[in-house]
Amino acid sequence: MLHYPFIQNALLSGSCIAIVGALTGYFLLSRGLTFAGHALPNIGFAGAAGAVLVGVKPVYGMFVFTILASFGIRVLGQNVRDRDVSIGVLMSFALGLGLLFLDLYAGYAQRVYAILFGTILGISRGDVLVTGISTLAVVAFILLLYRPLLFSTFDPAVAEARGVPAGLVATALLVVVAVTVSLSIQVMGAILVFTLLVGPAATAIRLTRRPSASLLLSALLGVAYIWGGVTLAVASGDLPVSFFVASIAFAVYLPVRLLTERRSATRRGREPAPGHAH
């Protein structure tokens, strides 16, 4: 199976997005931004549809829309109560725009599915290169800002007092998530990029308490999920990779979630792990 170039491309691209997805997803979860992780890919759908209409590669449209939306989320959702609502509204607005773009474009239905469900068969060497370079950039960003990111995630008030530019860090993180989401759409499709962000990190946070260990573990889990998903999708013939990745992620998460709740409930009362500080 590894001899086919399209499978090599899918695995290479998939591994890259699994790593960046898991790393950025860890920070999203820790900051209680799960909903943003769900909304940004859907917002990207509109960008991809717009790009198709104009005749450029979907990934560039995704970049534009998701990065704009991450600024929008920062501006509109200043307090926690407003944040979910404003994310929901931005998301439905963007999806509506996507619908309009695709309606204007002929060959409607097939395009919708390619963007929403992903197309692993269509990944070229050039796509792999773009994904690889962007992955390096995202990983470099996280390493560079590792300490302020962690600090402002787990103790925003103290971080602010010590002079960490928390607002800037939060915006930068959302922009990185936007880039990650845009890269992931070709493999996972807009609907399920979310799985890649949340699935590995949700499990890893339950298993280890040290941030560095959680990050490493979620990256490993992410790569394993993608390889499993691509293998099963190829074996099944025509079924979407994203379905298999979502199923594997859920199958791993469920027992971990159920077992660790009992442990933490007996050991530490109902005090949440640091990964769950909102």
Place this chain on the structure above:
Amino acid sequence: MHLLGSEIFQNAFLAGTVVALVAAPVGYFLVLRSHAFAGEALKDVGFAGATGAVLLGASSIFGMIVVSLLAALGLGVLSKRIRGRDVEVGMVLSFALGLGVLFLSIWTHSSAAHASAGVNILFGSMLSIGRSDLLVALGGSVVIVAALAVIFRPLLFASIDPAVAEARGVPTRLLSMAFMLILGLTTASTVLVVGVLLVAALLVAPAAAAVNLTRSPKAAILTATLISLGATWAGLALAFAPLGRHLPVGFTISALTAVAYLVSAALRRAGRRERRDLPPHPSREVGQTDVLPEGRVS
């Protein structure tokens, strides 16, 4: 204007109006209780139900209603306070979306006609609402309105000040469960008009705008209803009117309600700067202790 007399238009108009009328009050409580993400999860689970039902040859709204109600029960049982359970809700949502994608891709690969019907599930299909869908939506709406009328006062109390409500003996858990069921039924009906992907356009945006603009629950519900009705009727008008190019209904509705929300947020910000002494909308008095990234406590 022969279209206005056609059955297609009548069905679309009736279903759209009923759904807009129901989505606004339910959306108000959704916003008040900060359940935007839970609403999102419910409709994504319902999406798996809708596509599964279609695959089995049943009607998509029927599958959506059954599975949404089951998911609502699950959400209600599993978590007393859904607000702090984003990760759990997210994982269930992601698995449900995976199933929906699987069902839809199996179904759409079977024929080209199915491919465009699948788009209808995702983005709504006002122009293909049949009599049976309409009856289901009408029946569901009657149930929603009746249930909401029965629990309106205690639900409002429990949503605005859960701690005091519980202390006074209001059955908050039971209410929470009842509301999740109402929400499940509402999202399923809303999908008929705007599709799975655009539910928030009718459920969240009008209510969120109304909460920003008003100071009492009744005024908020009235405003939300006006916004959602206006957007739905405008969507229908632009889809049916002989303007040459027909805009997709889902686009018009989501664009108009989003604009309403953005304008309301801007107005509220401007108003807050001028009149700090006036009391805010009741929902803003609770659950505001989170420290912001900027270090301000709202």
